[in-house]
Amino acid sequence: MNGLYLVIISALVFVLAYRFYGAFIAAKVLTLNQYKVTPAFRFEDGHDYVPTNKYVVFGHHFAAIAGAGPLVGPVIAAQFGYLPGALWILIGGVLAGAVHDMVILFCSMRYDGKSIAEIAKAQIGQKTGVATSFAVLFLNILCMAGMAVVIANALANSPWGTFTIGMTIPIAIFIGLYMQFLRPGKIKEGTIIGVVLTLLAVVAGPAVQASPTLAPLFTISHNGICIALIIYGFIAAALPVWLLLAPRDYLSTYMKIGTIGALALGILIVGPQIQMPATTQFCAGGGPVITGSVLPYIFVTIACGAVSGFHSMISTGTTPKMLMNERSILPVGYGAMVTESFVAMMALIAACALVPNDYFAINSSAAHFQALGIQVVDLPHLNEMVGENVAHRPGGAVSLAVGMAYIFSNLPGLDHLMNYWYHFCIMFEALFIMTIIDAGTRVGRYMLQELVGHVWPKFGDPNWKPGAIVASALICAAWGYLVLNGNLSTIWPIFGVSNQLLAIIALSISSVVICSMGKARYLWVTGLPWAFLMVMIFWADFLNIFEIYLPKGEWTMFTVSIIMAVLVIIVAIGAIRRCIYLAKTVPASYDTTETVEAEELKHLQELVKTDKAAQRFQELTIAHH
Secondary structure, three states, rough: OEEHHHHHHHHHHHHHHHHHHHHHHHHHHHEEEEEEEEHHHHOOOOOOOOOHHHHHHHHHHHHHHHHHHHHHHHHHHHHHHHHHHHHHHHHHHHHHHHHHHHHHHHHHHHHOOHHHHHHHHHHHOHHHHHHHHHHHHHHHHHHHHHHHHHHHHHHOOOHHHHHHHHHHHHHHHHHHHHHHHHHOOHHHHHHHEEEEEEEEHOOOOHHHHHHHHHHHHHOOOOOHHHHHHHHHHHHHHHOOOOOOHHHHHHHHHOOOOHHHHHHHHHHHHHHHHHOOOOHHHHOOOOOOOOOOOHHHHHHOOOHHOOOOOOHHHHHOOOOOOOOHHHHHHHHHHHHHHHHHHHHHHHHHHHHHHOOOOHHHHHOOOOOOHHHOOOOOOOOHHHHHHHHHOOOOOOOOOHHHHHHHHHHHHHOOOOOHHHHHHHHHHHHHHHHHHHHHHHHHHHHHHHHHOOOOOOOHHHHOOOOHHHHHHHHHHHHHHHHHHHOOOOOHHHHHHHHHHHHHHHHHHHHHHHHHHHHHHHOHHHHHHHHHHHHHHHHHHHHHHHHEEEEEEHHHOOOOHHHHHHHHHHHHHHHHHHHHHHHHHHHOOOOOOOOHHHHHHHHHHHHHHHHOOHHHHHHHHHHHHHHEE
16 A cells, blocks of 8 residues: 555544544633633743743644654554554544643643643642642653663664764753853754754764774663663753753754654655555564554554643643633644644654564564564665664664655655665654653653652752752652663553553543533543543553563562552542532533633723733734734
8 A cells, every 4th residue: 555545544634633623622612712811921920921922832832742652652553564553543643632632731721821730639639639740750750761762772882873862962052052142042043053063963973983983982782872861861850941951852843843844745755655564463462562462552552643641741831831822722732633643644654664574673672583483675775775783673763764764765866865864863763752851851850849849848949959950860760760670562561551541640630620611511522532541551551560560570660550550540530520520510501612702802801901911911812813
């Protein structure tokens, strides 16, 4: 089958879903109100609460949610064939992921831009709020471990890739200093310089790889890469945000948009054939990458490409503090997620364009591949074209880079540049994974400081340097321990499970908010994906515990899995009880966007007479929205 068909089908499904299902949720379920003054104006402080153009917010939100998950998750899931992954990306993205992101974003905006734990505390109770805080902290640590293991597998013993990624750190610091002190406010200059320097780091890679002096310095083992990532995570979380994290994220956004756009164009021009069958024999289990069966593991493997609990940390973090109008919840919440699902579909196409035997050779260990009893086909030629041995590098990153490079190299006149395309794609993937690591580690540091701050108030001050350093070290030590003592087969399943467990928490809290609005008849919008994920993800967690962790004596993973399950069950039970109570006691509301906006407009006209925030809201939003 031609990959172009999947691109067209996906684009049509996501556009229609946004136009009709997303609009239905906005108008009937959430009754978005363009005349309601948003938290960005009511609490404007120039630091966290900053009214921002919706297109800029969309870019920020998309860059923050679209990390490695939509890239490597579908690639790993390709071991089951292209069909299971493609179906879950389409169905899950439309009915679960986009709904999850949109509704929890709405909830946070209605609760002054507060975190998911604070919403749970307000809606369900203090105990549920505390359980949510601990659950989010645990899940954040597991997300960091899942991301780090993918980078380690991709960069181990690869001097070109390690040099390129290593250079992005001083480049980001230089750009941070450049825009902070040397040329304040010159964003365009800093962007051009940063992108050019990053591309030069890719071009200089072959010289480093061929150098007898430099190559050994950048040829680092798997554990060496892990330790380097732990150190990097600690430094990035402790340094001022403007010095490393902000410029790195900013440059990463340009790289992401440019590369994904180029991949989409490449697929349209090349029209690669899908060589992976619709389903493989590994649907029943025993695969070389994920040992479990397609059910339930497809739902934890695809992760961010269909539904991601990690998104709730963004949807209740920075984004609700920036949106200028409630109507923007639809394009930012629903729209960014279906865009990410489209990216996931393209990643799946790139992986499935490889010969299946070569795909399995790349994504399995030497012992697992030998046990399959199959032979490589084009892999020796691919190794020669990319300039290094890509066999037995599980994690999805390498096979995706090879698939993307294969598509790019088939463009007219670019067939001789596959080694550059490959290392550029490795840099592209690792750059975004590291962006998740540094941002996620910083978020984890904030959460840990907040939790300890209830007992030791001084530690809860995010500006207290000793507390920031200790919290950063503890978070890095936690996910670093998991990476150094695990591997892809053990870490990725628990990463996928933890990510979806967080989605369960977000959907359960969203369901409570919907009931509190008198919209219990629409509970199925969040209730169905909530119930479906409860069954599938707890099934996967059960299998992880009793078929992977216990037989191998991996007590850390076993303990963490049990703790996560208990915390999520506490939240889910509290949410169910609250939904039942609210459905019985709150009168049904039949308001729509049209009716609530008529009332809110009258209220706004009175409010602007005395309230400066309302005046600013009307001037900047209503006249231009």
